[in-house]
Amino acid sequence: MVAIRALLASLIARDSAAPPIVRATSSVVAPVFPADSFLAESSLGFSYHATLSLGADAKVNGGSGNTVQVLLDTGASADWVVWAGCTESVCSGHNVYHPSQQHFRNLSIHESLVYGDGGPANTISIWRVDDTVTFGSVSIPSTPFGAADSLPSSGESLDGNFGMARAYCGGHLCSKYPGFVETMYESGIIKAPALSFYQLAPDDVVPSGVQSSVAIGGVDRNKYIGTMDWFPLTDDSMWIIPNGLRYVTPGNNAPIVDATKKFTHTSLTLDTGDPELLGLPTNDWKTLVNLVGAQGPDSNGNYLFPCDATMTLNFRGTQNRDYTFTLVDPTTAKGNYCSPAANDAGNTKNWIMGSPFFDHYYTVWYFGDRGVHSTIGFGQKNLGASAAQSTPVIGYA
Ligand SMILES: *[C@@H]1O[C@H](CO)[C@@H](O)[C@H](O)[C@H]1NC(C)=O
Numbered sequence: 593m594v595a596i597r598a599l600l601a602s603l604i605a606r607d608s609a610a611p612p613i614v615r616a617t618s619s620v621v622a623p624v625f626p627a628d629s630f631l632a633e634s635s636l637g638f639s640y641h642a643t644l645s646l647g648a649d650a651k652v653n654g655g656s657g658n659t660v661q662v663l664l665d666t667g668a669s670a671d672w673v674v675w676a677g678c679t680e681s682v683c684s685g686h687n688v689y690h691p692s693q694q695h696f697r698n699l700s701i702h703e704s705l706v707y708g709d710g711g712p713a714n715t716i717s718i719w720r721v722d723d724t725v726t727f728g729s730v731s732i733p734s735t736p737f738g739a740a741d742s743l744p745s746s747g748e749s750l751d752g753n754f755g756m757a758r759a760y761c762g763g764h765l766c767s768k769y770p771g772f773v774e775t776m777y778e779s780g781i782i783k784a785p786a787l788s789f790y791q792l793a794p795d796d797v798v799p800s801g802v803q804s805s806v807a808i809g810g811v812d813r814n815k816y817i818g819t820m821d822w823f824p825l826t827d828d829s830m831w832i833i834p835n836g837l838r839y840v841t842p843g844n845n846a847p848i849v850d851a852t853k854k855f856t857h858t859s860l861t862l863d864t865g866d867p868e869l870l871g872l873p874t875n876d877w878k879t880l881v882n883l884v885g886a887q888g889p890d891s892n893g894n895y896l897f898p899c900d901a902t903m904t905l906n907f908r909g910t911q912n913r914d915y916t917f918t919l920v921d922p923t924t925a926k927g928n929y930c931s932p933a934a935n936d937a938g939n940t941k942n943w944i945m946g947s948p949f950f951d952h953y954y955t956v957w958y959f960g961d962r963g964v965h966s967t968i969g970f971g972q973k974n975l976g977a978s979a980a981q982s983t984p985v986i987g988y989a
Contacts, residue, residue: 620824620967622910622988623958629783629810629984632730636791636804639947640664640864641750645726646673648690652731653724660687660751664787664806666831666957667863667944670705671771672718673752675739682747683740689723689752695734697722705738717742725772727808730782735775756787756864756957762827763963773808774959782809785959789864790815790973793951801980811985814978816954816971820989821911825966831862831957832942833968837906840919842884843898844928854879859942860905862968866946869917870903871937880934884919887929896929903934913970917949956989 634642643659651657660673674686691698699720707714718738725735740752759770770778777785788807792798811820826832835858840851855876872880881888881895888895901919906912920930937944953970960966969989973979 619908620822620910621965622820622822622969623784623786623967624987625784625786625810625985625989627986629986631788631807631810631812631982631984632728632782633805633807633812633982634728636789636806637661638804639867640789640791640806640950642727642754642806644673644754646689646737647692647696647723650692650724650726650731652726652733653692653694655690655692657726658687660689662752662754663750663865664756664789665753665863665865666756667861667865668707668753668755669757669767669769669829670718670738671736671752671754671769672705672716672738672740673754674743674748675719675741677739678741678743680742682743682745686748686751689739691721691739692724695722695724697734699736703738713744713746715742715744716740716748720769727772727776730776730808732772732776732779732781735772736769737772753865756831757829758831758959758966759829760960760962760964760966761829763960763965765962766829776808777959777961784810785961786810787957787959788812788815789950789955789957790979791947791951793948796973796975798975798979799977802975802977803980805982807982809984811956811969811989812954813983813985813989814981815974817974818972819911820954820956820969820971821907821909821913822958822967822969823907823909825968826859831966831968833860833862833907834858836860836908837904839904839906840880840883841900841902841904843901844885845900846885848904849883851879851883854883857942860907861942861944862950863944864947864950866944867948868935868937868944868946869948870934870946871940871944872934873940873943874936874938876943877934877936880919886932895932896926897932899925899928899930909970915970 649655649658701720759767884901886895904916924931956969
C-alpha cells in the first residue's frame with residue numbers, strides 16, 4: 593500500500609492554470625480565530641497517524657507519558673484504542689490503554705464497530721469509557737472513547753482509530769460521543785474547534801527540520817502560503833461538501849467539459865482514512881469512463897484513460913479556487929493511454945476523496961459548535977524552512 597500511495601500522491605498537479613470556469617457565489621463563512629488562540633501540536637506519522645497519551649499513561653495522571661498510535665480518521669465517527677484488558681493474541685504487541693485511577697469511568701456499554709463491508713475481519717468490540725486524553729501540550733481529564741476488548745482476527749497495524757466526524761451538525765449536537773477536539777473546545781482547553789494537518793507528501797522536498805505535524809486549537813500561519821479556501825459542508829456529521837463544480841479534460845487535446853450536471857451524485861466525502869485519491873459511485877464512474885473516451889474494459893474489468901486526462905474540482909469555497917489533478921498514473925503509459933488514478937468506489941452515496949489528495953494541501957477541519965457552522969479549509973502548503981516554526985493565526989486565515 594505504501595508504494596501505491598506514494599505513486600498516487602505524486603500525480604496531483606499543483607496550482608495548474610485555471611480552466612474557464614463559471615464563478616459561483618460562496619455560501620460559506622470563514623471562521624474567525626480569537627485573540628487567545630494557541631496551537632497544541634503533535635508529530636504526524638505517515639497517513640494521518642498521530643500519537644495520544646491516554647488514561648494512566650498520561651503525565652497529568654502521574655503516568656510515564658507513553659503513547660498509542662492512532663489514525664485521525666475524518667471518515668469515521670467512533671473512537672477506539674486497544675485496551676489492556678484485551679486477552680486476544682491480536683492485541684499483544686500493541687501499545688494499549690490503561691485506565692487511570694483518577695478519571696476512568698466505565699459506561700458499561702459494549703458495542704461492535706463495523707468498518708468497510710463488515711464481517712469478522714472488519715469488526716471491533718469496545719467498552720464505552722471516559723478517561724484522560726493528552727494531545728501534545730494539552731490534556732482533557734475526561735472524554736469519551738472506546739476501550740477495545742476484541743480486534744479483527746487478521747489484527748490491526750495501529751493501536752486505534754479515532755474518528756474525527758463532527759458532533760455538531762449544522763450547529764446542533766447530533767452525537768452522543770463527541771470527540772476529544774470538541775470536548776477540549778467545550779471545556780475551554782483549546783480556543784477554537786479546529787484540527788489542522790500539515791502532512792508532507794512522498795514527493796515533497798523540504799529543508800531539514802520541516803516535518804509533518806498535526807495541531808488542534810487553530811491554524812498555523814507558518815504551514816501555508818496565501819489564504820485558506822473555506823468550503824461549505826452539509827449538515828451531516830461526516831465532512832461532506834455539497835454541490836461542487838466538476839470539470840473534465842478528456843485528454844487527446846479535447847476541450848474541457850463542464851461535467852457538473854453529467855454526474856448523478858452531487859456530494860463529496862473527505863476521508864483521511866481512505867488511501868485512494870478519488871472514488872466515484874459506480875454510475876458516475878461509468879459517466880467518467882465515457883467522458884474521457886477510455887479504452888476497455890479488459891478481461892479484468894479495467895480501463896485505460898488518455899494519459900493527459902485531468903479533472904478540476906471547485907468546491908465554491910471562499911476563494912473559489914480550482915483543484916486540478918491528473919486522472920491517470922503516468923508511469924503506466926502504454927502509448928497515449930494510462931491506468932486511471934481515480935477508481936470505481938461501488939455502491940456508495942457520495943464521491944470519496946482520500947489521503948493522497950489531502951497530502952498536497954494544508955487542511956484545516958473546523959468542527960463548529962452550537963449555532964456555529966462547520967467548514968474545512970485548504971491552503972497551499974508552505975514547503976520552506978519557516979514551516980519548522982509555528983504561529984497561531986488570530987482573526988481570519
Ligand atoms: C466495564 O464493566 C463491565 C461490567 O459491567 C466489565 O465486564 C468490563 O470489563 C468493564 N470494561 C472496562 C474497560 O473496564
